[in-house]
Amino acid sequence: MGAQGRHIGVAERRARLALRHRLAGAAGAAGPEEVAGSLVALHGTDPATVYLSVGARLTDSRRTVGEVERALYEDRTLVRMHGMRHTVFVFPAGLAAVVHASTGLAVAEKARAALVADVVTGSGGRLTEEWLAEVEASALAALARRGEATVNELVRDEPRLRERFTYGAGRSYESPQTVSSRLMRVLGVEGRVVRGRPLGAWTSSQFRWAVAAPHSGPAPSEARAELMRCWLRACGPASEADLKWWTGWKVTDVRRALAAAGAVAVSLDGGLTGYVADGDEGPVAGPGEPWAALLPGLDPTAMGWQERDWFLAPELRPALFDRSGNVGPTVWWNGRVVGGWAQRADGEVVWRVLDAAGLGREGHDAVAAQADRLSAWLGATRVTPRFRTPLERELAAG
Structure with a gap:
């Protein structure tokens, strides 16, 4: 990584964000693939976030829903899968194997072990590891025959998926769970099944499942280096703490990936050390014109860094x-x-400024237009x- 290089201040960090995250007017994207590629990953825990994040960055937002559905469910150029921090994201298809090798394999190993232990212990030994393996094979075969299926449809083909066990017996969080819900999640983390079209509208969180196409990825260390390069090109400079938080990796893995990726150290405000991708040390000019954006909850820009003071005043966080x-x-x-902003029951999008410094009439009008x-x-x-x-609830209530 070398010695600490030049200084990158807040103004340049904001300029990089505006351009590389497709938020300034001239930096808008033509399609969802460009958006996902620029951001590396779109948060997918809330299905609506994917569409709203893309729509905020398209030059023609009217095409958002159709274009995202095409990319996810027809062309398969975008893939919804588990990634960093045990979280569901939407990735460019070409990055799926890298994410799985860099992050998913370790998560999947732990998830599989926990599933087996919870099923066996939570059923009092009535359900065994061998029993679970048999049910799993049957469910995957049924899914392959159907092409796509909901969990309820799979349960009709393999009734043993209905079996229940007690999770956390004797603990404050004790709860009954079904084999189907836990098994499908683990298969998803393992990359053996993928989420297909949702039931109902694009805001629905009830997904169909499909058997994933087999793929081979790079070695985990190579994959971590490649993911690091991609992320630094999108979000650099970033501190070691930012990188550890975003990836969910151990600090030793972060440091090895930084070295393998050839990341370059720079200084940041507040005496921090940040890193940029190799070849990205040069100054970046701003977009040339002011810009406004309304980004959804869990948007990857707002969630991209652990240390956010350079774009978000600490006093705004509670709201x-x-x-x-x-x-x-x-x-x-x-x-x-x-x-922040919210949508009311009648459909109106309402917003409130919490930090008006530098906004002025121009900023107010730009936000209103967005x-x-x-x-x-x-x-x-x-x-x-x-x-x-808190602020979203208050605004939505009117």
């Missing part, structure tokens, strides 16, 4: 984040978060974030 650290819908002006743009393409669709935050 814009839930207790688990999930960000809600945010209003942006020239590279910083200035407030709200009108969002309202126009949402139309009759109503979107409620999966993880609700």
Whole structure:
């Protein structure tokens, strides 16, 4: 990684964000593949986030729903799968094997061991590891025959998926679970099944499942280096703490990946050390014109770094984040978060500025235009974030 290089201040970090995250007007993307490629990953825990994140960055947001559905379910150029921090993301298809090798394999090994232990222990030994393997093989065969299926459809083909066991017996979090729900999640983490079209509208979280196409990926160390290169090109400079948080890797894996990727150290405000991709040390000019954006809850820009003071004032966090650290819908002006937004029951998109410094009439009008743009393409669709935050709840209630 070499010695610490030049200084990259807040203004340049915001310029990089504006351009590389496709948020400034001239940097808008033509399609969802460009958006996902620029951001590396779109948060997929809340299905609506994928569409809203893409729509905020397309030059023609009216095409958002159709284009995202095409990429996810027809062309398969985007893939919804488990990735960093045990979280569901949408990745460019070409990056799926890299993500799985760098992150998914380790997560899958732990998830598989936990599934077996929980099923056996939680059933009092009634359900065994051999029994689970037999049910799993039967369920996968049924899924292959159907092509795509919901869990309820698979249960009709393999009734043993209905079996229940007790998770966390005797603990405060004790709860009954079905074999089907845990098994499908583990198969997804292992990359053996993928989520298909949802039931109902694009905001639905009830997905069909399909058998995943077999693929071979690079060695985990090579995959971590490649994922690091991709992420630094999108989000650099970033600190070691940012990288550890975003990847969910051990700090030793982060450091090895930084070295293998040839990352270059730079200085950041506050005395921090950051890293950029090799060849990306040069200065980056701003977009040339002010910009505004309304980004959804869990948007990858707002969630991209652990250390966010350079674009989000600490005093705004209680209103814009839930207790688990999930960000809600945010209003942006020239590279910083200035407030939040929500959609009311009648469909109106409403917003509030929490930090008006530097906003002025120009900023107010630009944010209002983005709200009108969002309202126009949402139309009759109503979107409620999966993880609700204090300001979003207040605005939505009217």
